[in-house]
Amino acid sequence: MIESIEWLRIFIQNHQSLEYLIVFLGVVFGGELVLFILGFFIAQGFIPAWPVIVLGFFGTFVPNLLWFFLGKTAIADKLISHRFAHNTILTITEALHHISNRNRLTAIIIIKFLVGTPFVLIMYVNKIKLGFRRFVYYQSIAIFLSLLIVIPIGFLSGLGFTYFSKILKNLYAGLGFLLLIIVIIIMVQLWTKRELIKNLSSSERKNNI
Numbered sequence: 001m002i003e004s005i006e007w008l009r010i011f012i013q014n015h016q017s018l019e020y021l022i023v024f025l026g027v028v029f030g031g032e033l034v035l036f037i038l039g040f041f042i043a044q045g046f047i048p049a050w051p052v053i054v055l056g057f058f059g060t061f062v063p064n065l066l067w068f069f070l071g072k073t074a075i076a077d078k079l080i081s082h083r084f085a086h087n088t089i090l091t092i093t094e095a096l097h098h099i100s101n102r103n104r105l106t107a108i109i110i111i112k113f114l115v116g117t118p119f120v121l122i123m124y125v126n127k128i129k130l131g132f133r134r135f136v137y138y139q140s141i142a143i144f145l146s147l148l149i150v151i152p153i154g155f156l157s158g159l160g161f162t163y164f165s166k167i168l169k170n171l172y173a174g175l176g177f178l179l180l181i182i183v184i185i186i187m188v189q190l191w192t193k194r195e196l197i198k199n200l201s202s203s204e205r206k207n208n209i
Contacts, residue, residue: 027059039154
């Protein structure tokens with residue numbers, strides 16, 4: 001993670017004329033990880049906030065649209081309808097319905113913060129036959145919430161990194177703080193994943209009764 005932050009910083013610094021294009025493509029291909037790093041850079045005064053927020057929003061939207069349209073293709077429909085995949089998809093959909101209390105917006109927001117989002121997104125959207133306009137509406141809210149959470153976490157991590165590095169006059173103290181934040185983020189992701197698996201297991205037991 002720390003190597004990724006330094007690599008991206010140097011890359012942007014060496015290609016300042018393409019700074020915003022790099023930010024956009026970075027979010028398209030790197031997702032929440034790049035948003036976290038960009039929040040870190042904002043705290044360092046390395047890049048301005050508003051372009052990151054705007055480009056981060058559209059950069060996050062692009063791959064989601066691609067996955068949405070992929071989920072509507074005949075190939076994806078065949079794969080999802082396959083007898084070996086059907087029960088798993090049904091179970092995942094029911095688990096999301098259970099966690100979200102059958103609220104589609106809440107389910108899309110949950111998917112946004114899960115590991116392996118594209119695959120889950122395709123399965124869920126295909127199963128509930130969500131329309132394009134409704135998908136764009138739900139995704140806009142989910143992405144906005146993601147930006148409100150991920151970028152500020154990166155920003156606070158950047159502030160903490162600078163603060164601890166200066167007050168203790170030790171770069172490793174700042175790195176230690178950054179690693180602590182990363183560990184907390186990973187723990188939250190694992191907890192979310194564990195809760196989904198719990199609901200998956202519960203749904204499977206109900207289906208077997």
